[in-house]
Amino acid sequence: MSTPTTFWRIAGMSYTQYVTRAATAVRNGLKEPAKTKALQHETFSYNAASWEAGKIGPKKQVNKLTNAGISV
Amino acid sequence: TDQKFFTMMQNTILRRAAAPLLRRTFSSAPEAAASGMTLNFSLPSETIYAGAKVSQVIVPGAAGEYGVTADHVPVVAQLQAGVLQIMHEGSNEAEKYFVAGGFSITHPNSVTDISCPEAVKIDDIDSAAVSSAFEAAKSAFAAAEAGSADQALAQIDMEVNKAMGSAVGLSL
Numbered sequence: 379m380s381t382p383t384t385f386w387r388i389a390g391m392s393y394t395q396y397v398t399r400a401a402t403a404v405r406n407g408l409k410e411p412a413k414t415k416a417l418q419h420e421t422f423s424y425n426a427a428s429w430e431a432g433k434i435g436p437k438k439q440v441n442k443l444t445n446a447g448i449s450v
Numbered sequence: 451t452d453q454k455f456f457t458m459m460q461n462t463i464l465r466r467a468a469a470p471l472l473r474r475t476f477s478s479a480p481e482a483a484a485s486g487m488t489l490n491f492s493l494p495s496e497t498i499y500a501g502a503k504v505s506q507v508i509v510p511g512a513a514g515e516y517g518v519t520a521d522h523v524p525v526v527a528q529l530q531a532g533v534l535q536i537m538h539e540g541s542n543e544a545e546k547y548f549v550a551g552g553f554s555i556t557h558p559n560s561v562t563d564i565s566c567p568e569a570v571k572i573d574d575i576d577s578a579a580v581s582s583a584f585e586a587a588k589s590a591f592a593a594a595e596a597g598s599a600d601q602a603l604a605q606i607d608m609e610v611n612k613a614m615g616s617a618v619g620l621s622l
Binding site: 385386388389390391396397398399400401403404405406407408409410412413416419 | 570
């Protein structure tokens with residue numbers, strides 16, 4: 379499987395990125411009560427905490443990994 | 451008559467030699483009909499069917515749409531955005547879901563596992579939203595550089611919205 383054959387592989391996407399984009403497109407095409415409920419399926423957040431001397435510090439909610447100092 | 455007898459002997463020997471092979475390929479039809487097929491259909495957010503006995507499932511495979519009934523040959527198929535139809539036992543109407551993609555695996559024991567990132571009821575699809583999203587994706591596709599990530603994203607949006615449109619009767 380060394381030569382990419384699908385358009386999304388050629389553009390550098392993974393299957394997961396491709397299928398989650400397709401799922402987002404489906405959710406955005408829904409009527410209102412179903413749409414809000416479906417869009418909740420794709421929200422996510424991260425908790426970031428620093429370790430010092432073997433102990434975990436306070437957890438802080440971050441909405442982007444870069445805000446926690448992790449380079450993506 | 452010697453020739454005829456010899457041919458008869460040959461045929462008998464061949465038939466007897468072939469009999470074990472023939473017995474293996476003969477499927478027991480009453481058993482197949484009684485066992486039926488089992489469907490496991492799940493999304494990350496919920497399990498829609500677990501161990502459900504259904505009579506047929508029509509799967510939108512990426513290489514083409516196909517139907518699965520009891521004793522179907524084992525298949526692993528990537529799904530494309532399209533309509534998944536579930537025919538319940540004793541019903542003529544199919545229960546339809548529009549799936550965004552995923553995989554369908556049919557096992558030798560007539561269990562089919564279908565796993566999708568999102569599946570929605572056709573009635574929940576908004577035709578106006580789908581048409582405008584398709585048009586927006588089409589312009590984005592034309593405006594993007596060939597082979598770029600933006601063009602790939604626009605192409606995904608176009609293909610999914612086109613499939614959603616055809617599920618609700620629009621031809622985009």
